[in-house]
Amino acid sequence: MPGDSSDDTTTSAQSKEATSTEDPAKTETPAPKEMKAVVLTGFGGLKMVKIQTKPQPTAGEGQVLIRVKACGVNFLDLVLRQGVIDNPPKTPVIMGYECAGVIEAIGEKVEGINVGDNVIALSEGQCWAEFASVPVKYVYKMPEGMSFHDAAAIAMNYLTAYILLFDIGNLRAGQSVLAHGIAGGVGQAIIQLSKTVENVTLYGTASAHKHESLKDKVTHVYDHSLDYTQEIRKISPEGVDIVMDCLCGDDTNKGISLLKPMGRYILFGTSSVVTGETKSFFSFAKSWWQVDKISPLKLYDDNKFLAGFQLRQLLFRDNQHAYIQSQMEKLFKLYTDGVIKPVIDQVACFEDIAEAMQRLHDRKNIGKIILDPTVEPKGKSQAAEEVKAPSETSATTVAKSEEDTGAEPPDTGSDESKEAKPEEPAEKTEEAAENAE
Numbered sequence: 421m422p423g424d425s426s427d428d429t430t431t432s433a434q435s436k437e438a439t440s441t442e443d444p445a446k447t448e449t450p451a452p453k454e455m456k457a458v459v460l461t462g463f464g465g466l467k468m469v470k471i472q473t474k475p476q477p478t479a480g481e482g483q484v485l486i487r488v489k490a491c492g493v494n495f496l497d498l499v500l501r502q503g504v505i506d507n508p509p510k511t512p513v514i515m516g517y518e519c520a521g522v523i524e525a526i527g528e529k530v531e532g533i534n535v536g537d538n539v540i541a542l543s544e545g546q547c548w549a550e551f552a553s554v555p556v557k558y559v560y561k562m563p564e565g566m567s568f569h570d571a572a573a574i575a576m577n578y579l580t581a582y583i584l585l586f587d588i589g590n591l592r593a594g595q596s597v598l599a600h601g602i603a604g605g606v607g608q609a610i611i612q613l614s615k616t617v618e619n620v621t622l623y624g625t626a627s628a629h630k631h632e633s634l635k636d637k638v639t640h641v642y643d644h645s646l647d648y649t650q651e652i653r654k655i656s657p658e659g660v661d662i663v664m665d666c667l668c669g670d671d672t673n674k675g676i677s678l679l680k681p682m683g684r685y686i687l688f689g690t691s692s693v694v695t696g697e698t699k700s701f702f703s704f705a706k707s708w709w710q711v712d713k714i715s716p717l718k719l720y721d722d723n724k725f726l727a728g729f730q731l732r733q734l735l736f737r738d739n740q741h742a743y744i745q746s747q748m749e750k751l752f753k754l755y756t757d758g759v760i761k762p763v764i765d766q767v768a769c770f771e772d773i774a775e776a777m778q779r780l781h782d783r784k785n786i787g788k789i790i791l792d793p794t795v796e797p798k799g800k801s802q803a804a805e806e807v808k809a810p811s812e813t814s815a816t817t818v819a820k821s822e823e824d825t826g827a828e829p830p831d832t833g834s835d836e837s838k839e840a841k842p843e844e845p846a847e848k849t850e851e852a853a854e855n856a857e
Contacts, residue, residue, distance in 0.1 A: 463503030
């Protein structure tokens with residue numbers, strides 16, 4: 421009928437409804453992907469390390485996204501947690517300096533790496549998570565046949581040992597080496613790499629309870645708490661050719677005194693400053709005050725060499741990633757040829773990071789401690805039966821394989837953040853203060 425606009429009104433309403441339905445602005449945005457990560461919420465003791473849910477990172481320009489399969493635990497992580505590291509990051513921050521895994525995605529301007537590649541990555545943090553986004557210049561393709569656990573154990577420890585022995589120490593046939601912390605991750609790498617040179621005499625210090633495991637690997641092993649300098653001089657009155665010191669403090673003076681003419685002393689750590697669960701300014705000051713002032717003229721007169729090495733500085737500050745790439749390739753060949761094989765102390769899940777860190781702090785590890793994000797935490801009933809004080813155990817979340825992860829995970833309720841499940845750490849023992857491995 422003329423003047424009847426009901427049909428037009430109906431058509432208009434339907435048109436508006438259709439427009440409203442198709443409006444992109446009203447389309448629901450998918451929820452961001454999330455991941456589990458080990459987060460340092462502030463500097464201090466073990467209680468500052470928590471398991472949290474974080475947004476999954478993406479691969480930016482020049483970066484790759486890695487699905488993490490294994491992570492390395494290093495003494496550097498303890499130093500970071502206490503806040504005694506140089507240029508500490510702002511907290512909260514995802515921890516971890518090395519990982520191994522599979523390339524999930526690649527960003528723009530990335531060449532030589534493809535989705536699906538197995539890789540090792542070094543990064544200034546961010547590695548203790550289910551996913552890590554890392555600049556491609558710090559990423560290295562794993563050789564065929566290398567496991568993820570071995571890959572996570574090789575990067576920092578074997579790089580350090582290789583550079584100390586060959587690039588700085590210039591180790592040659594018939595020479596002698598003293599290495600502190602010989603049972604730890606770097607120490608085990610030194611043992612294996614030194615065997616690639618003929619007739620090397622290897623002296624090492626380690627906790628007394630580790631000597632049995634080292635007797636067939638090290639020429640002479642001593643308890644660090646005893647006067648190892650006198651014992652070495654009984655065998656070699658002239659001293660040694662190379663000293664590799666991860667302790668600092670008074671051991672610096674002892675190491676320099678043990679050098680033969682043309683000998684090389686190399687400092688690559690300061691673990692003597694970590695004597696308790698939290699930062700101690702007294703320990704820090706004591707360690708440095710114990711080091712004698714060294715005159716260049718004295719070195720000139722004695723024909724001795726002093727050197728220092730810090731992988732983190734070399735890679736992330738000095739930007740020597742091409743040099744590190746070349747050294748990694750040498751290590752990969754040694755691994756493929758069966759010359760080196762990382763010694764794994766234990767494999768732990770993320771939830772047991774506090775126990776793993778305590779084990780490393782107490783110098784109870786023999787070899788490398790690995791975190792595996794694919795390992796499920798123990799069920800409550802199992803954990804209740806097995807729980808012991810960290811000082812009496814070896815942080816016993818020993819990993820199940822990726823094929824055997826059927827333990828029922830603990831009930832976390834609705835919490836997005838939970839403290840990494842430490843018991844109260846036992847009092848620091850004398851052994852922990854004196855032995856750095």
